[in-house]
Amino acid sequence: xxxxxxxxxxxxxxxxxxxxxxxxxxxxxxxxxxxxxxxxxxxxxxxxxxxxxxxxxxxxxxxxxxxxxxxxxxxxxxxxxxxxxxxxxxxxxxxxxxxxxxxxxxxxxxxxxxxxxxxxxxxxxxxxxxxxxxxxxxxxxxxxxxxxxxxxxxxxxxxxxxxxxxxxxxxxxxxxxxxxxxxxxxxxxxxxxxxxxxxxxxxxxxxxxxxxxxxxxxxxxxxxxxxxxxxxxxxxxxxxxxxxxxxxxxxxxxxxxxxxxxxxxxxxxxxxxxxxxxxxxxxxxxxxxxxxxxxxxxxxxxxxxxxxxxxxxxxxxxxxxxxxxxxxxxxxxxxxxxxxxxxxxxxxxxxxxxxxxxxxxxxxxxxxxxxxxxxxxxxxxxxxxxxxxxxxxxxxxxxxxxxxxxxxxxxxxxxxxxxxxxxxxxxxxxxxxxxxxxxxxxxxxxxxxxxxxxxxxxxxxxxxxxxxxxxxxxxxxxxxxxxxxxxxxxxxxxxxxxxxxxxxxxxxxxxxxxxxxxxxx
Amino acid sequence: xxxxxxxxxxxxxxxxxxxxxxxxxxxxxxxxxxxxxxxxxxxxxxxxxxxxxxxxxxxxxxxxxxxxxxxxxxxxxxxxxxxxxxxxxxxxxxxxxxxxxxxxxxxxxxxxxxxxxxxxxxxxxxxxxxxxxxxxxxxxxxxxxxxxxxxxxxxxxxxxxxxxxxxxxxxxxxxxxxxxxxxxxxxxxxxxxxxxxxxxxxxxxxxxxxxxxxxxxxxxxxxxxxxxxxxxxxxxxxxxxxxxxxxxxxxxxxxxxxxxxxxxxxxxxxxxxxxxxxxxxxxxxxxxxxxxxxxxxx
Numbered sequence: 001x002x003x004x005x006x007x008x009x010x011x012x013x014x015x016x017x018x019x020x021x022x023x024x025x026x027x028x029x030x031x032x033x034x035x036x037x038x039x040x041x042x043x044x045x046x047x048x049x050x051x052x053x054x055x056x057x058x059x060x061x062x063x064x065x066x067x068x069x070x071x072x073x074x075x076x077x078x079x080x081x082x083x084x085x086x087x088x089x090x091x092x093x094x095x096x097x098x099x100x101x102x103x104x105x106x107x108x109x110x111x112x113x114x115x116x117x118x119x120x121x122x123x124x125x126x127x128x129x130x131x132x133x134x135x136x137x138x139x140x141x142x143x144x145x146x147x148x149x150x151x152x153x154x155x156x157x158x159x160x161x162x163x164x165x166x167x168x169x170x171x172x173x174x175x176x177x178x179x180x181x182x183x184x185x186x187x188x189x190x191x192x193x194x195x196x197x198x199x200x201x202x203x204x205x206x207x208x209x210x211x212x213x214x215x216x217x218x219x220x221x222x223x224x225x226x227x228x229x230x231x232x233x234x235x236x237x238x239x240x241x242x243x244x245x246x247x248x249x250x251x252x253x254x255x256x257x258x259x260x261x262x263x264x265x266x267x268x269x270x271x272x273x274x275x276x277x278x279x280x281x282x283x284x285x286x287x288x289x290x291x292x293x294x295x296x297x298x299x300x301x302x303x304x305x306x307x308x309x310x311x312x313x314x315x316x317x318x319x320x321x322x323x324x325x326x327x328x329x330x331x332x333x334x335x336x337x338x339x340x341x342x343x344x345x346x347x348x349x350x351x352x353x354x355x356x357x358x359x360x361x362x363x364x365x366x367x368x369x370x371x372x373x374x375x376x377x378x379x380x381x382x383x384x385x386x387x388x389x390x391x392x393x394x395x396x397x398x399x400x401x402x403x404x405x406x407x408x409x410x411x412x413x414x415x416x417x418x419x420x421x422x423x424x425x426x427x428x429x430x431x432x433x434x435x436x437x438x439x440x441x442x443x444x445x446x447x448x449x450x451x452x453x454x455x456x457x458x459x460x461x462x463x464x465x466x467x468x469x470x471x472x473x474x475x476x477x478x479x480x481x482x483x484x485x486x487x488x489x490x491x492x493x494x495x496x497x498x499x500x501x502x503x504x505x506x507x508x509x510x511x512x513x514x515x516x517x518x519x520x521x
Numbered sequence: 522x523x524x525x526x527x528x529x530x531x532x533x534x535x536x537x538x539x540x541x542x543x544x545x546x547x548x549x550x551x552x553x554x555x556x557x558x559x560x561x562x563x564x565x566x567x568x569x570x571x572x573x574x575x576x577x578x579x580x581x582x583x584x585x586x587x588x589x590x591x592x593x594x595x596x597x598x599x600x601x602x603x604x605x606x607x608x609x610x611x612x613x614x615x616x617x618x619x620x621x622x623x624x625x626x627x628x629x630x631x632x633x634x635x636x637x638x639x640x641x642x643x644x645x646x647x648x649x650x651x652x653x654x655x656x657x658x659x660x661x662x663x664x665x666x667x668x669x670x671x672x673x674x675x676x677x678x679x680x681x682x683x684x685x686x687x688x689x690x691x692x693x694x695x696x697x698x699x700x701x702x703x704x705x706x707x708x709x710x711x712x713x714x715x716x717x718x719x720x721x722x723x724x725x726x727x728x729x730x731x732x733x734x735x736x737x738x739x740x741x742x743x744x745x746x747x748x749x750x751x752x753x754x755x756x757x758x759x760x761x762x763x764x765x766x767x768x769x770x771x772x773x774x775x776x777x778x779x780x781x782x783x784x785x786x787x788x789x790x791x792x793x794x795x796x797x798x799x800x801x802x803x804x805x806x807x808x809x810x811x812x813x814x815x816x817x818x819x
Binding site (some may be wrong): 189349356383424428429432436440476 | 579626646647654665722751756762770771
């Protein structure tokens with residue numbers, strides 16, 4: 001028989017060898033190295049495998065977005081800003097950044113209430129009071145809001161220098177999953193927990209009912225900024241600060257408000273808000289998520305340029321923050337933008353794993369996997385006593401895992417403990433099927449003709465196929481993103497993949513190997 | 522070289538009633554245990570942290586003895602730990618706290634535990650906090666998943682064999698294969714986690730293999746009933762024992778290393794596969810024999 005015919009005759013073995021070579025390439029060849037430093041695991045490793053959070057360390061936060069949504073709200077010709085303002089006016093907080101209106105048709109759309117502890121009843125009452133008709137109110141936010149929130153979270157994480165973080169939705173879309181390589185959970189939580197709405201207000205006196213009292217007037221909203229610099233240490237005088245500029249279209253208004261409220265007073269203003277808020281000159285306040293971050297006055301030259309209208313030509317100034325940390329926070333918030341909707345952290349999970357623990361998990365799971373393979377090999381050798389049957393069985397089962405690892409490296413699926421569990425499950429099911437094939441083929445006397453072998457192999461394969469189908473059916477709910485919420489998806493996906501690789505490639509190849517060893521031509 | 526052979530069971534000595542009695546009694550007892558748990562606690566099995574919400578910390582404690590380390594842990598936290606478990610013989614301990622009934626928000630609770638661990642000088646190796654609402658949501662989804670998987674498996678089995686009694690035999694065996702481990706979890710105090718749910722789903726797929734093998738051998742192949750049964754049994758027992766061995770090793774080693782996910786998958790699969798040996802070769806065999814000799818004749 002020529003070499004070509006031998007190969008053609010054993011094409012299943014050839015296919016298995018080809019898959020193994022391909023997998024080794026994906027695993028070890030530098031050409032397939034993970035590109036850049038993407039993903040939570042940006043470390044040098046011997047293989048091209050990507051390790052997930054559990055094996056490389058990092059933080060994972062999973063939480064739904066806060067909010068309730070009214071569908072099919074009739075906007076009655078108003079624009080979204082108007083709807084937002086009118087609905088917000090009926091809320092206790094009265095804060096229009098808690099209300100998001102969006103058009104979905106020309107005349108109607110959705111209204112979302114995204115404040116903390118927002119209830120469906122709150123939104124219903126506000127809409128009723130504001131006189132807007134709507135169809136239904138449900139928990140959750142719109143797809144657009146979710147998408148925007150994810151984008152803002154991504155830019156926040158990047159702005160904070162946590163490169164390699166990922167943000168995505170999981171489940172049926174209501175949950176947001178954030179993974180970053182930093183294992184300081186508190187730091188990550190603080191970063192994503194705050195909505196980060198920053199506004200600049202003037203704190204000034206007004207006459208009201210013959211008494212004088214201090215009020216806040218919002219001067220610059222988050223969307224009014226044109227450019228936001230990075231946090232500066234600052235020298236003497238100003239100290240830590242963030243340089244900013246205001247959009248040209250808003251500059252006149254900002255300038256007028258500063259002058260009217262007296263912040264840009266003659267000769268500048270001296271702010272003593274933090275010591276004595278009841279008897280201070282007018283102040284500039286930086287308000288982040290509703291609380292005052294810092295307060296400062298205006299220097300004489302800036303006040304002068306506002307008073308004579310020059311400032312609006314080149315509308316920039318600096319936000320004095322008092323501490324460098326706060327400067328960084330304000331800068332990140334302003335540059336990343338505010339989260340349209342906050343995260344309900346209490347309704348989710350937060351996980352952090354140190355790099356050292358990740359290393360331990362990695363080592364331990366390799367040991368567990370090897371011991372499982374050795375056990376299987378031991379039992380199989382013990383049962384058959386014939387290395388001709390048992391050895392290829394162990395090698396075949398092991399090659400299924402190699403092919404799967406190669407596949408994981410190729411699609412850069414991050415390996416986690418649940419994927420490792422999947423590999424071990426694959427070894428288990430794989431050997432089961434090989435036992436079925438071996439027993440069937442060797443049943444009732446020696447296999448001495450190819451025809452007998454073929455018919456027996458085909459019969460065995462019916463059972464193997466049926467068993468594989470039940471495993472796939474049983475695992476598919478867990479593999480679907482809706483059900484698993486992400487945690488055990490890897491387990492299910494790799495168990496299913498393993499079963500498929502087994503049925504299509506490795507188990508038929510084992511049949512060929514067995515035939516070559518058992519039939520005498 | 523040493524080797525084992527699967528012994529041949531003389532089924533002719535026992536009636537179908539006798540054969541089916543043992544697995545059915547075991548199944549009834551298992552259902553009673555689960556029912557009892559449900560009546561007293563409101564849950565068929567004690568749900569773990571994944572489903573109730575709570576916080577799990579893995580901390581390295583620098584202490585001269587195990588007892589001292591446990592004492593240090595109890596002193597360090599203001600909340601009372603639900604459990605303290607040492608990882609192997611290392612200085613790492615897994616401490617869990619349930620937030621059940623607590624009014625402190627999960628987020629704040631986790632933060633507090635984290636800072637208390639830091640103040641006590643423990644090296645925090647991992648921390649996991651699960652909100653109660655998230656936990657119960659996960660529980661619902663897990664339940665739907667198990668039911669969907671089981672229904673899918675049952676439909677597939679009926680499609681494969683297209684005869685009522687043999688298909689029912691497989692489905693009943695598979696049902697018992699997942700009920701018995703759940704009852705054992707109650708008896709042994711093993712909590713329901715995502716890992717155990719995965720294992721139960723795995724069992725649905727795994728345990729029907731030997732039943733399919735048996736049915737195939739008896740229904741689709743030529744030969745005497747007892748001969749076919751023995752042939753299927755030789756193969757089936759071998760493969761189930763192989764899996765039990767692999768999963769037992771995984772369960773033991775993973776619990777030594779404190780990897781709960783792998784340990785619970787291993788443990789539940791060992792329980793389920795042992796139950797499967799009984800169900801396949803007592804319950805399924807008796808149903809098949811009745812079908813073959815009496816059911817078809819009618």
